[in-house]
Amino acid sequence: MYNSDKVIPGIIIFVLFVTFPIWWNHGKSVAAPEPELPKKGRCVESKEYMRSHHMQLLNVWRNEAIRQGMRIYTSSDGARFWISLQNECMKCHNNKSKFCDRCHQFAAVEPYCWNCHIPPETKKFKAPKASRLLKLFGVPPVLHGSSQAESYGHAEH
Amino acid sequence: MFEKALVGSRKYWLWLAFLALLIFIGFLAFLAQLQYGLGITGMNRDVSWGFYVAQFTFLVGVAASGVMVVLPYYLHNHKVFGPVTVFGEFLAIAAVIMCLLFIIVDIGQTHRLFNVLLHPTPHSMLFYDMIVLNGYLALNVICGWAALHGEYKGTKYPKWVVPFIYLSIPWAFSIHTVTAFLYAGLPGRHFWLTAIMAPRFLASAFCSGPALLLIALLIAQKVSRFRVEPKAIDTLSKIITYALLTNIFFFGCELFTAFYSNIPGHKASLIYLFKGLEGHQEWVIFMWTAWLLMLGAALMLVIPPLRKNINTLVLACVMLFIGAWIDKGIGLLMGGFTPTPFETITPYRPTVPELLISLGIWAAGFFIMTVLFKIAVSVKEARAA
Amino acid sequence: MDRRKFLKLAGLSVTLAGGVPGFLNREVKARAYTPPPGALTARRWGMAIDVKKCWEEPNCNECIKACHHLHNVPDIPDKKREVKWIWKDEFEHVFPDKPNEFNNIIFTHKPFLLLCNHCEHPPCVRVCPTQATFKREDGIVMMDYHRCIGCRFCMAACPFGARSFNWVDPRPYIKDPNPKFPTRMKGVVEKCLFCYERLEKGKMPACVEACKKKALIFGDLEDEHSEIVQVLKSRFSIRRKSELGTGPSVFYLL
Structure with missing residues (x-):
């Protein structure tokens, strides 16, 4: 082989790099997540189905409700539900951090539902954060200026 | 063939390192934008597209202009363009990649970019723009690389590439036409609602693109043993001249329609750009600079001794490139958004992070162009030796 | 396997893999989806703004607040x-296509309400590359915020300035959030949606309900007997920039 002095170490480094998660986490065990389930009531579908398919169901739900105007979901056993993540799902699962987040953190997924939908436990929104990156470029974290409530004229004429 | 890009002079590496630094700074600014939102730019609810989309529009033109060397060679067997076609194609590759990058930084939900593919929407002009731009990128990669590889091996370009070359010619016209249609089909934006938007785009593209190519070829000639035939330069400069004159003529048509008809909506944007409106003169100096540069370049190019003199030719090319860049970039965008739908004026000024991101993308384009031109020049040098 | 065969197979697998999510969804689709009972429906929702009634309370902002x-x-x-769904402006800005120096004197400092026109032929829908904004069968020009990529083509296309973009995360600027309705996130476009979420529950739009003077008339433009059609037939009304052919569904009764 030509250049074997470079190729072989290269292959070794590559293999070590791609297997990084395996040997880095070897021997460590992480406790299985324990999401807090509502004490009473039933979910729209069986626990097993929801565990494996809630993401597909939510995706179909949002399309049906927003795009087709189909707000009512009739489950496989004939029960009817108002389609709404924020107002229906979270009525029973009334704590996002104890329910959604527990599994999502374990599975290292970050669904962006909550960028718009408001979790039940949120009462007020936080002020914008200043980060080092924004400071580097001199970007003020908060927008300034006159409020829209004051007048109905235009900023500039 | 790519190995040719990995050996070069100190200057070559210094130039690439400099561009890499600009790319890095631009990337940092882009990360800040991802974190903060597009509020990091000067764009606002009335001027909702700005510097990014302006660069995108201008660069689509540069990309399309590659056809101005490909067409005469392949359709008219204009032999002197033979050795330079590959440069036209490589310039197009760099320009299209810059276009795509400017779109990526301009959209608000970057990670949802592929929704455009997931939910194809044939009634949106952006859908076609996506198809033609990516198709054009693929065509130029195929044609440019295959032709150069043929030269590398000492053969003519392979037969299978011929249909792609023929296809790339109308395709070049299509990318700029579709880009013009992004603007020209919108109700209530008087400045953009003109049937000669696409012809104007093509005219300004076919002068500014070849001007950049000509300058790049002369630089390549300076730093290597590669030589462009003077006849090729001569033909290219004539193409630039005619395209520039057409561009100026089209703009004259716009002025006539707006001011002879005396319709306020059609006049307002032009008055804002060139004279200022209601005390707002943000772009007046830029627009006059742009058009004086283009008119000056046109004057120099129509006088044969000045066009044939390499120094004055380069100067004219630089002038018209800057002129077209201002006019078709920021001028087009600001004129379209001013006055607002409420007939008010909301000023726009690009911010520092916005300019750094744009500079980073331009640097990325020049990086790609440098590497590709280096490969092409080296292959040609090796052939000549 | 030679390289050519490998590439063909790779291409085929990618194509097939693209179909997998669809297969998974089909399993879900076995259940039924129906429209909500008791919803208010129409063939084409529209609004008439009785400008003179509105002027009786020039400093009232109840509809906007609600x-x-x-x-x-x-x-x-x-x-x-700023982000706004319904707001006020003066005649010369609302109807810039109807310049008349004398009208400007009559209308000085008289507010006109502005909101999305829910056009019959909406240019914003035409240009949207992902169908994130689309026209429903009842005429409402809807937003699917899940799908918006934030290209702002719709903002360039809207001749009414009815669309707002979230230049930054809007949440810090919501002082008293309503827990029943989502917010938006940075990087998407938003606008008035004719209270589709209230119509679904059999309720009139919030602005209509909030108006003390009953200056906002909301109804079906294609129903002969609706209040809005009766009013529009009996009184003079204008629409914003109707010459552009977008067919606004918001009428101003003068």
């Missing part, structure tokens, strides 16, 4: 980047 609170519309202090 809408913006209910829909978590942020109060952004930078006017150039």
Whole structure:
């Protein structure tokens, strides 16, 4: 082989790099997540189905409700539900951090539902954060200026 | 063939390192934008597209202009363009990649970019723009690389590439036409609602693109043993001249329609750009600079001794490139958004992070162009030796 | 396997893999989806604004307050980047296509309400590359915020300035959030949706309900007997920039 002095170490480094998660986490065990389930009531579908398919169901739900105007979901056993993540799902699962987040953190997924939908436990929104990156470029974290409530004229004429 | 890009002079590496630094700074600014939102730019609810989309529009033109060397060679067997076609194609590759990058930084939900593919929407002009731009990128990669590889091996370009070359010619016209249609089909934006938007785009593209190519070829000639035939330069400069004159003529048509008809909506944007409106003169100096540069370049190019003199030719090319860049970039965008739908004026000024991101993308384009031109020049040098 | 065969197979697998999510969804689709019972429906929703009634209370902002609170519309202090679903402006800005120096005197400081026109032929829908904005069968020009990529083509296409972009995260600027309605996130476009979420529950739009003077008439433009059609037939009304052919569904009764 030509250049074997470079190729072989290269292959070794590559293999070590791609297997990084395996040997880095070897021997460590992480406790299985324990999401807090509502004490009473039933979910729209069986626990097993929801565990494996809630993401597909939510995706179909949002399309049906927003795009087709189909707000009512009739489950496989004939029960009817108002389609709404924020107002229906979270009525029973009334704590996002104890329910959604527990599994999502374990599975290292970050669904962006909550960028718009408001979790039940949120009462007020936080002020914008200043980060080092924004400071580097001199970007003020908060927008300034006159409020829209004051007048109905235009900023500039 | 790519190995040719990995050996070069100190200057070559210094130039690439400099561009890499600009790319890095631009990337940092882009990360800040991802974190903060597009509020990091000067764009606002009335001027909702700005510097990014302006660069995108201008660069689509540069990309399309590659056809101005490909067409005469392949359709008219204009032999002197033979050795330079590959440069036209490589310039197009760099320009299209810059276009795509400017779109990526301009959209608000970057990670949802592929929704455009997931939910194809044939009634949106952006859908076609996506198809033609990516198709054009693929065509130029195929044609440019295959032709150069043929030269590398000492053969003519392979037969299978011929249909792609023929296809790339109308395709070049299509990318700029579709880009013009992004603007020209919108109700209530008087400045953009003109049937000669696409012809104007093509005219300004076919002068500014070849001007950049000509300058790049002369630089390549300076730093290597590669030589462009003077006849090729001569033909290219004539193409630039005619395209520039057409561009100026089209703009004259716009002025006539707006001011002879005396319709306020059609006049307002032009008055804002060139004279200022209601005390707002943000772009007046830029627009006059742009058009004086283009008119000056046109004057120099129509006088044969000045066009044939390499120094004055380069100067004219630089002038018209800057002129077209201002006019078709920021001028087009600001004129379209001013006055607002409420007939008010909301000023726009690009911010520092916005300019750094744009500079980073331009640097990325020049990086790609440098590497590709280096490969092409080296292959040609090796052939000549 | 040679390289050519490998590439062909790779291409085929990618194509097939693209079909997998569809297969998974089909399993879900076995259940039924139906429209909500008791919803208000129409063939083409429209609004008539009785401008003179509105002027009886020139400083009233009840409709704006109700809408913006209910829909978590942020109060952004930078006017150039503000978000608004319903707002007020003067005649010369609302109807710039009808310049008349004498009207301008009559109408000085008289507010006109502005909101999305829910056009019959909406240019914003035509240009949207992902169908994130689309026209429903009842005429409402809807937003699917899940799908918006933030290209702002719709903002360039809208001749009414009815669309707002979230230049930054809007949440810090919502002082008193309504927990029943989502907010939006940075990087998407938003606008008035004719309270589709209230119509579904059999309720009139929030602005209509909030108006003390009953100056906002909301109804079906294609129903002969609806109040809005009766009013529009009996009184003179104008629409914003109707010459552009977008067919606004918001009428101004003068």
